[in-house]
Amino acid sequence: MALLLLAGLASAPSSGLAQIARRTVGEASSGAEVRFRRLADEYFDEVFFKYSPTQGTLDGLHRYDTQLEDYSRAGVNREIVALEAQEKRFAALRPSGLDLETRADRELVLGSIRSTLLTLETIRPWEKNPDSYSSGITESAFSLMERSFASPDDRLRSLIAREQRMPAVFQAARQNLKNPPRIFTEIALEQLPGIVSFFRSDVPNAFVKAQNPALKAQFAQSNAAVITALESYQEWLKGDLLPRSHGDFRLGASTYAKKLSYDEMVDTPLPRLLAIAYADLRKNQAEFYRVAREVDPHKQPRQVLAELVHDHPAPDQLLGSFRDTFAGLVQFIQEKRIVDIPSPVLPIVEETPPFMRATTVASMDTPGPYEKIAKEAYFNVTLPGPKDTPEEIAGRMEEFNRGTIISTSIHEAYPGHYVQFLWLQQAPSRVRKLLGASSNAEGWAHYCEQMMIEEGYGQPGTGARDARDAGMIHLGQLQDALLRDARFVVGIEMHTGRMSFHQAVNFFVKEGFQSHEGAVIESKRGTSDPTYLYYTLGKLQILKLRADLRKKEGANFSLERFHDDFLKQGFPPIRIVRQALLGNNSPSL
Numbered sequence: 001m002a003l004l005l006l007a008g009l010a011s012a013p014s015s016g017l018a019q020i021a022r023r024t025v026g027e028a029s030s031g032a033e034v035r036f037r038r039l040a041d042e043y044f045d046e047v048f049f050k051y052s053p054t055q056g057t058l059d060g061l062h063r064y065d066t067q068l069e070d071y072s073r074a075g076v077n078r079e080i081v082a083l084e085a086q087e088k089r090f091a092a093l094r095p096s097g098l099d100l101e102t103r104a105d106r107e108l109v110l111g112s113i114r115s116t117l118l119t120l121e122t123i124r125p126w127e128k129n130p131d132s133y134s135s136g137i138t139e140s141a142f143s144l145m146e147r148s149f150a151s152p153d154d155r156l157r158s159l160i161a162r163e164q165r166m167p168a169v170f171q172a173a174r175q176n177l178k179n180p181p182r183i184f185t186e187i188a189l190e191q192l193p194g195i196v197s198f199f200r201s202d203v204p205n206a207f208v209k210a211q212n213p214a215l216k217a218q219f220a221q222s223n224a225a226v227i228t229a230l231e232s233y234q235e236w237l238k239g240d241l242l243p244r245s246h247g248d249f250r251l252g253a254s255t256y257a258k259k260l261s262y263d264e265m266v267d268t269p270l271p272r273l274l275a276i277a278y279a280d281l282r283k284n285q286a287e288f289y290r291v292a293r294e295v296d297p298h299k300q301p302r303q304v305l306a307e308l309v310h311d312h313p314a315p316d317q318l319l320g321s322f323r324d325t326f327a328g329l330v331q332f333i334q335e336k337r338i339v340d341i342p343s344p345v346l347p348i349v350e351e352t353p354p355f356m357r358a359t360t361v362a363s364m365d366t367p368g369p370y371e372k373i374a375k376e377a378y379f380n381v382t383l384p385g386p387k388d389t390p391e392e393i394a395g396r397m398e399e400f401n402r403g404t405i406i407s408t409s410i411h412e413a414y415p416g417h418y419v420q421f422l423w424l425q426q427a428p429s430r431v432r433k434l435l436g437a438s439s440n441a442e443g444w445a446h447y448c449e450q451m452m453i454e455e456g457y458g459q460p461g462t463g464a465r466d467a468r469d470a471g472m473i474h475l476g477q478l479q480d481a482l483l484r485d486a487r488f489v490v491g492i493e494m495h496t497g498r499m500s501f502h503q504a505v506n507f508f509v510k511e512g513f514q515s516h517e518g519a520v521i522e523s524k525r526g527t528s529d530p531t532y533l534y535y536t537l538g539k540l541q542i543l544k545l546r547a548d549l550r551k552k553e554g555a556n557f558s559l560e561r562f563h564d565d566f567l568k569q570g571f572p573p574i575r576i577v578r579q580a581l582l583g584n585n586s587p588s589l
Contacts, residue, residue, distance in 0.1 A: 032093070032094075032097035032098055032102075033098055033099060033102045035093065036093055036098060036102050036105070036106060037102075037429075039089055039090060039093065040105065040109055040429075040430065040431055041430070043086050043090075043109060043113075044430070044434065046082075047079075047082045047083065047086055048112075048434075049061065049064055050082075051069065051070070051075075051078075051079045052069060053065075053067035053068065053069065053140075054068070054069060054136075054139055054140040054143055057140075057143040057144065057368075058143050058368050059368030059369060059370055059371075059434060060149070060367060060368035060369065060370035060371030060372065061368070061370050062149060062150065062158075065144060065155075065158035065161075065162075066157075066158045066161035066162065067161075067162070068137070068140055068161075068162045068165040068166065068169075069136065069140070069169075071126065071133060071136070071168075071169045071172040071173065071176070072168075072172045072175075072176075073126075073172070073175065073176055075172075076126055076176075079116075079120060080117065080120050080121060083113050083116055083117050083120075084117070086113055087110065087113045087114065087117070090106060090109055090110050090113070091110065093106060095107075100579060100580070101428055101429070101580070102429075104572060104576040104579065104580070105429055105431040105432065107265070107576065108431055108432070108435045108436075108572055108573075108576070109431060109435065111262045111263065111265065111435075111573075112262075112435050114262045115259065115262035115263050118255065118259060118262060122255055122258075123251065123255065123259075125528075126176050127176055127177060127178050127180075128177070128178075128179075128180045128181060128184060128247055128249075129180060129184045129188075129528060130173065130177055130180060130184060130185050130188035130237055130241060131184060131187050131188035131191060131528075133169055133170060133172070133173040133233070134170075134188055134191065134192055134195055134230060134233060135188075135191060135195070136169070137162075137166045137169055137226070138195050138198060138199075138353070138354070140162050140166075141159060141162065141163070141198075141199070141203055142198075142353055144158050144159045144162070145159075145202075145203065145206040145207075146353075146365070146376075146378065147367060147371070147374030147376055148373075148374050149371060149372075149373045149374035150373075152207050152209045152211070153210050153211055153212050153215055155207070156207045156210045156212075156215050156216075156219055157215060159203075159207070159219070159222075160215065160218050160219050160222045163219075163222035163223060163225070163226050164222050164225075166222075166225075166226045166229060167225050167226065167228075167229040169229075170229045170230075170232070170233045173233065174236065177241060178247075179244065179245065179246055179247040180241065180245050180247050181245065181247045181248060181249035181527065182242070182245040182246065182247075183249060183501060183524065183527050184245070184247075184249060184527065184528065185237055185241055185242045185245040187524055187527075187528070188237055189234065189237055189238060189242070191354065191357065192230065192233070192234045192237070193234075194354030194357060194385075195230060195354055196227060196230050196231060196234070197354065198353070198354045199223060199226050199230065200227055202354075203223060204219075204223065207219065249494075249495075249527040249528065250494065250495045250496070250497055251495040251530050252495070252496065252497070253495075253496045256270065256492070256495050256496065256530060256531070257269075257270060259530070259531055260531055263437060263438065263439075263531060263534075263573075264437050264438065264439040264531070264534060264537065264538075264573050265437070265573035265574075265575045265576070266439065266537065266573070266575075266588070266589075268589055270492055270496065273488075273492060273533070273537075274489065274492055274493075276488075276540065276589065277485060277488035277489045277492070277533065277536065278489065280485050280488070280536055280540065281482065281485035281486070281488075281489065284478055284481045284482050284485060285482065285511075287478055288301060288305075288475060288478045288479070288482065288513070289301045291471055291474050291475055291478065292304040292305070292471075292475060294471055295468055295471035295472060295475065296468075304475070305475070305479070305513055307472075308401050308402075308403060308472055308475050308476065308479070309398040309401045309515065310398070310401070311401050311402045311403075311472065312397045312398065312400050312401045312402065312405075313400070313405075315383055315384050315393065315397060318381060318383060318397075318400055319349045319350070319351070319381055319383075320349075321400075321405055322349050322379060322381060322405060322408070322409055323349050325405065325406055325409040325413075325463075326346055326409070326413060326414060328462070328463050329409060329410065329413070329414040329415075329457070329463075330414055332452075332456075332457050332462050332463070333414060333415055336455055336456070337559070337560045338415055338451075338455060338559065338560060338563065339415045339419060339560060339563035339564060339567070340560070340564050341414070341415070341419055341422065342419075342422040342423060342425070342426075343422050345375075347364065347366075347376075347378065347379045347412075347413055347418050348376055348377065348378050348379065349378075349379045349381065350378050350379070350380060350381075351380065351381060351382070351383050352380040352381060352382040352383075353380065357382050357385070360380070360382055360525075361381075361382050361399055361408075361518070361521065362379070362380060362381050362382065362408050362411075362412055363379075363380045363412065364377065364378070364379055364380070364412040364413065364416075364417035364418055364421070365377065365378040365379075365380055366378075366417070366418065366421035369424050369425065369427070369433040369434065370433070377418055379413055379418070381400075382396070384396050384397070391517075392517055395515045395516060395517025395518065396517055396518070398517075398518070399514075399515065399517075399518045401476060401479075402469075402472060402473065402476060403472050403473045403474070403475050403476010403477060403479065404476040404479060404480055405476070406458065406463060406473055406477075407449045407473075407476050407477045407479075407480045408480070410445075410448050410449050410452050410457075411445040411446060411448065411449050411480070412445065415448050415452070415563070416444065416445035416448045416449075417441065417444075417445050419567070420441065420444055420445070420567055423564075423568065424570060424571070426567075426568055427568075427569070427570035428568070428569070428570070429570075432569065432570030432571075432572060433570065435572070436570055436571030436572055436573075437534070437538075437571060437572055437573040437574070438531070438532075438534040438538070439534040439537050439538035439541065439573060439574060440538055440571040440572060440573060440574055441538075441571045442534050442535045442538055443534060443535065443536075443537065443538010443539050443540075443541060443542055443574065444538065444542065444566070444567075444571070445535075446480075446481075446484055446535040446536065446538065446539040447538070447539040447542045447543065449477050449480055449481070450477065450481065450539065453473075453474055453477050455559075458470055458473035458474060458477070479513050479514075481536075482511070482512045482513050482514075483508070483512050483513075483514055483518075483522070484535035484536045484539075485511075485512065485536055486507055486511055486512030486514070486522070487512075487522065487526065487532045487533055487535060487536070488533035488535075488536045488537065489507065489511070490504045490507055490508065490522070490523065490526050491526050491529075491530050491531060491532050491533045492533065493507075494523075494526055494527070494530075495530045501523055501527065504519075504522075504523040504526060505519045505520055505523045506519075507519075508522050508523060537589075538574060540589060541574035541588045541589060542566070542574060544588060544589065545566075545574060545577065545578055545581065545582070545588070546562060548578075548582060548586065549562060549581055552582065562581075565580075565581055566581070569581075574588050575588050
């Protein structure tokens with residue numbers, strides 16, 4: 001009806017009448033958009049952060065600093081009820097009355113709500129994953145420690161308030177956990193010694209500058225109680241829960257597809273996604289073999305790979321090796337006009353926090369979009385642990401060969417996650433600042449690894465010592481691409497019951513060109529991060545978007561403008577970015 005009305009007005013003799021009509025339509029649309037923004041604010045303030053106060057701290061909203069998540073079954077039920085009510089409110093707001101940007105934000109909010117409901121009602125980590133309790137409270141403490149957004153005394157006061165609620169978390173865990181998968185209990189037990197050490201040493205050391213004696217005394221009591229609760233939880237997991245951990249970590253095809261739809265706005269059938277994954281895997285393997293033959297035509301590609309993985313720094317030089325890549329990357333990006341970098345401030349390279357060590361090799365920890373004071377960003381790297389055997393240390397260090405160090409620096413920092421974070425300040429709405437998709441964030445970072453090599457980084461004079469070194473750097477990028485291809489396959493195959501955990505480990509080694517130690521870490525991660533296909537999934541969507549935009553713009557296409565326009569959108573699913581940049585709903589894969 002609206003289209004017919006506008007067509008009739010356009011042919012009317014009075015231009016004034018048409019202007020009045022257009023203004024009336026605009027005012028109606030504006031009213032709907034104002035209502036949406038109000039609903040979105042209520043969702044964040046009354047539901048989203050109420051049930052995830054640690055996320056509030058991480059996002060820079062410090063009114064949530066003294067609160068802790070309610071891990072009880074009653075708390076889970078209350079959150080479900082609140083989310084169901086919110087879903088009805090947003091679903092009732094008709095998208096036809098909204099402009100393109102607000103319509104996309106509505107989809108983002110609905111996806112967030114539906115994904116959380118799927119997690120709470122169907123995936124049920126509160127019932128199946130012991131690590132969600134111990135690592136969850138650790139992140140709640142760490143979020144108050146890592147950045148000096150307030151005085152040590154003020155942050156310590158908030159920590160005490162959280163710590164006083166932490167022992168009850170483990171009572172809830174004992175009541176909630178029902179037949180978890182054995183691998184989940186094993187991961188929790190693997191991480192707990194580091195977590196106990198974290199509360200015993202790292203947490204007190206973070207607040208040595210606190211001045212208030214009464215606060216320090218309170219903290220001594222609350223922290224001791226947390227350590228006691230963690231040690232008791234560890235013994236309970238080992239002696240009680242582990243022997244009866246016989247559950248299944250697999251999501252199943254239906255739940256897996258729903259999670260992809262809600263999180264990434266991807267509804268491609270799983271068999272088609274698998275075909276895409278295998279095609280990219282074979283393409284990258286073929287390219288690896290080609291480059292390996294160029295590096296040394298007298299050796300088999302696997303022999304060249306063996307040389308590559310042994311070209312790494314000593315463990316105590318690893319953090320410095322990452323720092324040393326930044327200057328060259330930034331210079332190349334600026335000279336080649338790859339993307340605008342909004343700030344000259346470098347991220348801080350440091351060791352991975354203990355609650356992330358079991359399943360993470362490297363990561364970027366940026367301040368929240370609303371953080372006003374402590375704006376440091378941390379590039380986390382997982383060093384070998386003090387209890388690792390020489391074989392385990394060697395396997396871990398193979399993950400940090402010269403090529404993958406450069407590829408990882410591109411991914412995590414320049415122009416990957418860190419640059420995307422810097423652009424997030426310009427996101428068009430509160431929704432875009434707070435909600436997004438892994439296929440965008442991780443897809444962008446993974447895309448950057450390939451794009452930088454394609455644009456010439458890693459050649460002699462730009463990161464490489466000579467032609468052979470350039471080949472090794474390219475092989476490192478391809479090894480990382482094969483890792484992400486393997487995640488793509490393993491995530492789907494494990495969670496649809498077609499691949500066991502041990503088969504996944506073998507797949508990472510044989511097809512993904514990873515070390516056995518790295519393959520074990522990756523397979524563990526895949527049990528609880530089932531859709532970690534989002535790296536390659538997002539990269540392929542970005543490559544298609546770039547090709548489609550280049551075709552549309554022809555000689556006017558600019559790579560720098562494409563990247564800047566992409567990052568201006570925040571980090572929503574690529575489908576939303578396609579709509580903004582291309583103006584249509586054409587397929588993203």
